[in-house]
Amino acid sequence: MNRMKIKQIKTNWLYIILIFPTIFAVLALSHFGFFFKSGTAGAGIIILLILYFSKLPKAKDILFLMSAFLFSIVGDWFLSNKSGDANMFVYGIGFYFLAHFGYLIYALQNGRINRIFTAVLLSAFLLFFAFVLYPVIDNHILMFAALVYLVISCLSLGFAVGLQSTGTEKWAYVFGIFLILFSDTIIAFKEFVGYRELDFLILPTYYLAHISIIFSLIRRWLKNN
Template structure:
């Protein structure tokens, strides 16, 4: 019964839920709306994979990634200029990236050449742009570590072995998180605000693409 229920392209309609939450988050205030795409991601993953969850460690990793994203969102939404709150936010986003990374590694392996080039590019960005603007040593180290895990997460996503639709929608989702985080770093450390309007749309869109990828995987595996 369960297989028949999900072996139908109509399950793609589930992606409407995070799309609606993203729209509400961009137009209404409130933390529930801001974390809505991650919350709907958790619900959709449980709906699609609950019966096999005990054997699906990769799905559990994604569930934790969404949970940690929500906690990170809370810290950043309530930091009000508090550096400690910002560090905590980055720390939980780091844990979220570990979830994304473990999911990718359990379905493939890191593309090391791509990851090396990506790391070099972002380390140059860190040294040339961010480093001169960060005085707090804890914040500096936290930002550097987060940068590294973000690049590893994307490098692992590129190395996933699955069908093209499932893989590249997931890759694009992780890329959008990295893109959004880069704009946040420019805003917080360099005070460059011209791209601020892209921060939330790309972040919510990242969750939507990751959710779409997992819906696609379930449909194709059935």
């Protein structure tokens, strides 16, 4: 079997494993419980372990990405069990902050921040915070947590746009981080403003974000092997 065929088989096999996080997402959307809600991020950790296991001691960027998936799972747990408890919501935001920090460090170690894009994005979201969220959040701790999380989310996307990789590998990662920011923005409207018309997009975009990031890392692995 020539090298070309071996590479094609390897490529097909890697794309097929994306079925697993997709199945978890579908089952989560069908209300099969928290195990499946954490499945896309959990599958991401397992897939990265399979692909990069031999390189993990030196691949700190991959470790940060795996930690981002792990912190996402913990944040999901707090938000899934908040039951109106503001402290649980703050804890959830805290772990999502750590997740975004992991995404940011991954992008930082593979590129640099796109300053113009980040400045425009951050300015827009700070205005959103000042005029939409600030007037309706009366819990000061929650307000501070929301502001800090907003800033790290924008920085995370700004660093993603500055990735040095090209093509599908880069833009799948950018798309994934964008979807997380998009999903979080809808959550902000739901939790703080009471606007619920877009609630149906929160989970599908969040799960698709994880799948898109996993796809980006698969593309990277294929490029380097």
